[in-house]
Amino acid sequence: MRLRWVLTLVGAKEHIPYDRLLLSKDYLSGSLDEADLALWPVQEYGNRDIELSLGVPAVRLAAAERRLILGDGRQLRYDRLIIATGGQPTQPALKHPAVLSLRDLRDAARLRKALAQCPRLVIIGGGFVGCELAAAATANGTAVTMVEAARSPLGQVLGPEVGGASLPCTVPTVSTSGPESLPARWRMGQTER
Ligand SMILES: Cc1cc2nc3c(=O)[nH]c(=O)nc-3n(C[C@H](O)[C@H](O)[C@H](O)COP(=O)(O)OP(=O)(O)OC[C@H]3O[C@@H](n4cnc5c(N)ncnc54)[C@H](O)[C@@H]3O)c2cc1C
Numbered sequence: 001m002r003l004r005w006v007l008t009l010v011g012a013k014e015h016i017p018y019d020r021l022l023l024s025k026d027y028l029s030g031s032l033d034e035a036d037l038a039l040w041p042v043q044e045y046g047n048r049d050i051e052l053s054l055g056v057p058a059v060r061l062a063a064a065e066r067r068l069i070l071g072d073g074r075q076l077r078y079d080r081l082i083i084a085t086g087g088q089p090t091q092p093a094l095k096h097p098a099v100l101s102l103r104d105l106r107d108a109a110r111l112r113k114a115l116a117q118c119p120r121l122v123i124i125g126g127g128f129v130g131c132e133l134a135a136a137a138t139a140n141g142t143a144v145t146m147v148e149a150a151r152s153p154l155g156q157v158l159g160p161e162v163g164g165a166s167l168p169c170t171v172p173t174v175s176t177s178g179p180e181s182l183p184a185r186w187r188m189g190q191t192e193r
Pocket of ligand 1: 056084086102103
């Protein structure tokens with residue numbers, strides 16, 4: 001006889017699971033909206049016997065008793081537990097309304113709104129997300145300066161040779177003819193203090 005598993009998906013945020021990969025691409029550029037990002041329609045979880053527990057974080061584990069404790073005091077018993085809580089961006093120690101990061105849908109919504117009225121943007125970090133953000137912002141007419149600790153954008157992930165290949169076509173020739181034609185500028189080998 002096959003065992004029937006009851007699967008509960010616990011998420012700290014209130015959104016149903018969505019495609020995070022689109023945040024820095026189609027969502028930021030405005031070609032997709034929040035409703036387009038869901039991985040499955042909500043009823044599909046029911047169809048597959050997956051219970052959703054959203055909007056409350058898991059805060060404690062009573063591993064010996066196989067219990068997971070949620071932020072509102074609820075306790076979930078389990079036979080197996082998978083911890084898949086992802087990562088956090090390395091964040092400079094700055095708290096200011098003009099300082100944003102891009103990790104989840106809420107961040108992306110804030111950024112999308114900010115980009116609509118932002119003539120000048122500085123991005124710390126020239127990895128994939130930083131570069132995608134730069135592309136969305138420049139397409140929007142925003143002038144971008146990127147600060148990257150490595151010697152080239154994408155240098156950490158692709159190495160200096162491939163990463164460096166993107167430099168010649170993006171090094172600034174600062175234009176005075178209006179924000180639409182301002183290119184992204186790179187500041188390499190620097191890091192924030
Ligand atoms: C803007 C952006 C664009 C990206 N683009 C790409 C791309 O094009 N290609 C690519 O390969 N990768 C991309 N990535 C990286 C990719 O999204 C991550 O590698 C992937 O999301 C990691 O999946 P994960 O399930 O491990 O973590 P996550 O997607 O971070 O999921 C972890 C979940 O756990 C929840 N959580 C955390 N703590 C708790 C808690 N205590 N209780 C309950 N829930 C909790 C979080 O709210 C989150 O929903 C991108 C990332 C970002 C931010």
